[in-house]
Amino acid sequence: MGMNITSIALTWLLAAQLAQADDPINVSKTGTVLSDEVLYSIGGGSAVSMGSAGQMDSIGVGFGWNNDMMCGNMNLSITLENQLNGATQGFQNIMGSVIQNATGAVMSLPALIIQRANPQLYNLITNGILQARIDYDRSKGTCRAIAEKMADIAGEQTGWGKIAEGQALGATLSSGGKDAVSALEAVEKKGGNDGVTWVGGDKAGGSGQKPIRIVNDVTQAGYNLLTSRSVNDSSSVPSATCNNGLVCNTWSSPQEAAAFATRVLGEQQQQTCEGCQKTVTAAGVGLTPLIQETYDKKLQSLQELLSKSKPLTAENLAAAGTDALPITRGVIEALRDERDQDVLARRLASDVSLMDVLSKALLLQRLMFAGAKEPNVAANGLATQAVDQQTSLLQQEISNLKTELE
Structure with missing residues (x-):
């Protein structure tokens, strides 16, 4: 990943020099252009394999396992x-x-x-x-x-x-x-x-109680712990009180963070009441489909800036980039004069999307580590075992992307 970012930075530096030239690129003109070696090091296509995935359905446990x-x-x-x-x-x-x-x-x-x-x-x-x-x-x-x-x-x-x-x-x-x-x-x-004493000391999983949702509940607890709030707080964090915090800048509310977690990892729901379906699970889609979805949005934002359909404001530049790999005014101006604009723009959108999803995945790990330290979760051996399984699965997803990059 480091080599890719270095190559991109070199490309934008050379492209910036091109943008400062008095005359536009023309086959009859001579001047500073990107060498084939630089273009080859950047490459075309996507940084990693991408593809969409449908919404995962929940699956309940069979009758034989559901007997009390x-x-x-x-x-x-x-x-x-x-x-x-x-x-x-x-x-x-x-x-x-x-x-x-x-x-x-x-x-x-x-x-x-x-x-x-x-x-x-x-x-x-x-x-x-x-x-x-x-x-x-x-x-x-x-x-x-x-x-x-x-x-x-x-x-x-x-x-x-x-x-x-x-x-x-x-x-x-x-x-x-x-x-x-x-x-x-x-x-x-x-x-x-x-039921069972769960996050925040509330009962869950019993008759008339909300079910125990491992990924959702632990992620929300971790979000609130890292933002110094009550573990059961479900409200959004106001931008005025976020103070440029990493967690609240990435997800504005615990529910938003939990939605990302359950989309990637799936969910494992438990109930203990008599006559209830004891276990309900849903598979996650992993990180790859999220990279594809982010890529589509980032590419559209880039193309709107390149085509001048949107002005080069800080908000529009932020929409095209990410905190880990920001898009600057100089990059857009250099790309506008580049004859290989489409190839470079697509690869840039791919790298930005990869960095965006990877940074969220790493932050999700921190949320789940923090949520597992909530006293009622930490005191429950089954809960901590389930959280460990989910964090291991998330780490495997991250490692798979790293393998593709290498």
Whole structure:
């Protein structure tokens, strides 16, 4: 990239000398012109491969992955009833055959009356209840073991739900619910409906709450942190208070920065509520289509200046260039008198577009690094892992462009 910029700078210097000549270029005239070596070093076409891309659609997780492993849905009363009535095996296997009217006796007589009237039947029922409780606890333990194993395999799909349940249990115990059994039952009944503590300390992902959008939320948090604002602030930064800041000069609001991030990287959305679609993802288009879109705009701005349809104002020059590679009045005046104007203008627009998108990509990395330091994000291992994956993907995009330039 450094060699390209050096070549362009040399070209504009020589072209500026040309612009100062008294007579315009003519085949019958002699004078200072750009050598073939300089033109060859600049080259034609584009600095890197470019192409457009359509809008990426969101894809929801399949039904099989969307099932809730809710061990709390197991019912002890139903377990006891089925054990005593023979719907499940345990009790009958241990106690053997039961008299035909045992079910009717259980339904019509209180336990004390049964104990006095028929001690053998009472002992039979007591042993059945004990066996049912053992089977129930064993089944529930197995369910939880399967849920933990599934969490290890499915990763984020069930991991966010486990975080939601853990936070709900902590909130229940801290609110005065010291009864461990009732606290666990309450948490199992709620599941992940209470959501997860997310950016700014707000709950997200639960029932009636906004979903957790990793790329969007972390990027907006990073934007606000780098501009010394509240992490949940969604307003634009006024130009009067921007003070020529790099972040707010590039994107005027957190939403604008997040839109760039999700366009490049895609999105990963998580929810923990019961009946919700747990994971929704969208692929990003990468940096190449954005270079193409920027190229079209920069080339149009350059051509308008070269054709004199727009004046050489600071605003129009800024629209044709970028902070990393500005376009000056001398460059435009030199290009106007250049016989290879179209080739040079297109290559200049390509280099400007590349620098513009690359500078935004590098700044986006800084936003995501800063957003990952937001306390509620930093305390969440799944969130930091997801952010690391996205920043690695962005770095790979940047490295791919660097490889093309070399």
